[in-house]
Amino acid sequence: MPRAEEFEELRPLLFSIAYRILGSVSDAEDAVQETWLRFGATRTRPVSTKAFLAAVVTRIAIDVLRSARVRREEYVGPWLPEPLLSDPYQDPARSAELADSLSMAALLLLERLSPLERAVFVLREVFGFGFPEVASAVGRSEPACRQLAVRARRHMEAGRPRFEADRREREELAARFFDALREGDVDGLRDLLAADVQVVGDGGGKAPQLAARIVGADRVARVLTMFFGLSARIDVSVEPREVNGRPGAIFRDRDHRVINAWALDVLDGRIRTVRSVINPDKLGHLGPVADAWALRREATGERQEP
Structure with missing residues (x-):
């Protein structure tokens, strides 16, 4: 050969x-x-x-x-x-x-x-x-x-966690998670989260992010539903995908450019971690990358500084 x-x-x-x-x-x-x-x-x-x-x-x-x-x-x-x-x-x-x-x-x-x-x-x-x-x-x-x-x-x-969910359980929980986010259902979302759930964001200082780390079911549920509400204003689409072998999603702007990627960890029937990669340097292999700063200004009504 x-x-x-x-x-x-x-x-x-x-x-x-x-x-x-x-x-x-x-x-x-x-x-x-x-x-x-x-x-x-x-x-x-x-x-x-x-x-x-x-x-x-x-x-x-x-x-x-x-x-x-x-x-x-x-x-x-x-x-x-x-x-x-x-x-x-x-x-x-x-x-x-x-x-x-x-x-x-x-x-x-x-x-x-x-x-x-x-x-x-x-x-x-x-x-x-x-x-x-x-x-x-x-x-x-x-x-x-x-x-x-x-x-x-x-x-x-x-x-490693002692008990991990099987593939079907992860997928079903992820589908309910994204449905609750789309509907703005804070209480329904909270029920899907572990008490000590974390959202970990990687912006690398090059893109806006919710926070470096958000902890606790109540806070995570409120922050994520607020984020989805802002995203809906600017026609951001959520594309459920398997990310690193786990349930997740790719977020895209109205021109189908990549904004963000999420990966979910599921443990004992609850979502334990949401990992969010928004650093544009880490998204180019997924397709054209959006200007996340411009999208945030559009969603929040901020004015760009001269």
């Missing part, structure tokens, strides 16, 4: 590895492109093209992550992963691990790990690579990788 065909066949896997390590669609795409360039520059055929390319994209992603962490320390407000609407890599044998590791909650847990722990966890626990392949990818011995995997698994399991 020609190299280009081999690479294209493995591209979905490489992107999925890089995205989970980096939490960024654009950085993951760049890592995959760099992997292709390095693959093209090799003179000999690897014994396993899959293992070789997975190792290359992992090393690139680790390097990018180390520099990205410095930038994230200076990030304005909460940092959230770039929203992903669908995972290009599908493997029925590992569908559960793939779906769980794609959620924003899981990606934020991965943020707590060191770059090496994160890479080892993604390769071993999510994609099922053997320890010899993992060790080759991260440049550590197999015993060291086993220790990294144990530490990473311990951190991930400690941060």
